[in-house]
Amino acid sequence: MTPALVDSHCHLLAAPEGKRRDAQTLLDEARAAGVVGFVVVGVGETTAEAHAAVAFARAHADIVATVGVHPHDARGCDDAMFAEIAALAADPEVTAVGEIGLDFHYDHSPRDVQRAVFRRFVGLARAVHKPIVIHTREAGEECLGILEEEGARDVGGVIHCFSEDLPFARRALDLGFHLSFSGIVTFKTATSIHEVGRFAPADRILVETDAPYLAPVPLRGKTCEPAMVVHTAARLAELRQVPLVELAAQTTVNARHLFGLGA
Numbered sequence: 001m002t003p004a005l006v007d008s009h010c011h012l013l014a015a016p017e018g019k020r021r022d023a024q025t026l027l028d029e030a031r032a033a034g035v036v037g038f039v040v041v042g043v044g045e046t047t048a049e050a051h052a053a054v055a056f057a058r059a060h061a062d063i064v065a066t067v068g069v070h071p072h073d074a075r076g077c078d079d080a081m082f083a084e085i086a087a088l089a090a091d092p093e094v095t096a097v098g099e100i101g102l103d104f105h106y107d108h109s110p111r112d113v114q115r116a117v118f119r120r121f122v123g124l125a126r127a128v129h130k131p132i133v134i135h136t137r138e139a140g141e142e143c144l145g146i147l148e149e150e151g152a153r154d155v156g157g158v159i160h161c162f163s164e165d166l167p168f169a170r171r172a173l174d175l176g177f178h179l180s181f182s183g184i185v186t187f188k189t190a191t192s193i194h195e196v197g198r199f200a201p202a203d204r205i206l207v208e209t210d211a212p213y214l215a216p217v218p219l220r221g222k223t224c225e226p227a228m229v230v231h232t233a234a235r236l237a238e239l240r241q242v243p244l245v246e247l248a249a250q251t252t253v254n255a256r257h258l259f260g261l262g263a
């Protein structure tokens with residue numbers, strides 16, 4: 001039996017020119033591999049990907065969209081861009097705000113700008129009553145602090161591509177957040193992620209590819225695609241010592257619930 005999985009975080013248009021495959025082909029291949037739902041993330045330097053994510057969701061019953069401004073792009077988020085994303089966030093096809101957060105590893109945007117944009121978007125999520133998709137890298141403490149201060153608990157959401165440790169996981173869970181595991185959980189060296197993978201409550205875990213960025217083992221080096229989510233799910237099932245079909249059913253229910261994905 002093919003496990004029915006939701007890819008809870010993918011970008012369909014973010015692969016570089018030349019490596020980017022047709023989105024329809026990616027979706028069809030993933031469906032053939034058992035993927036029954038997709039959360040398509042609409043972020044980028046401009047609002048083009050946010051509009052595209054909404055269009056994908058409108059055209060496909062098994063897709064929902066998120067819109068936001070990635071911390072990498074925070075420096076370009078002026079009032080006009082914020083207003084455009086805010087208008088999209090109210091669309092019924094958009095079921096979460098994100099990915100938003102802090103990335104102090106790459107520092108593509110100045111940190112004070114990242115913080116301000118992050119706070120503004122948490123406020124937007126609260127205003128539209130939709131959950132938040134969090135991207136955080138080397139900024140865990142500050143990220144949690146902002147979520148706590150800005151009342152993110154009221155809407156909840158997910159820590160996408162979980163790459164923090166157990167104490168962070170506990171605080172995020174206390175805030176009502178889900179934890180989404182990406183290809184990183186398949187890495188042999190990711191022992192603190194393995195620990196969180198074993199620990200997290202069954203009703204708060206999700207799986208994702210973060211395509212095109214993070215191909216799981218054994219497909220490292222390839223461009224990541226939504227069909228690859230099964231490898232991440234299989235590793236998480238192994239860590240939790242449950243059958244893959246059970247892990248798939250649980251994470252799919254969780255994703256449907258969090259993102260309002262139709263069955």
Ligand SMILES: [Zn+2]
Pocket residue numbers: 099134135136160161
């Ligand atoms: Zn991210």
Ligand SMILES: [Zn+2]
Pocket residue numbers: 009011041099210
């Ligand atoms: Zn992403």
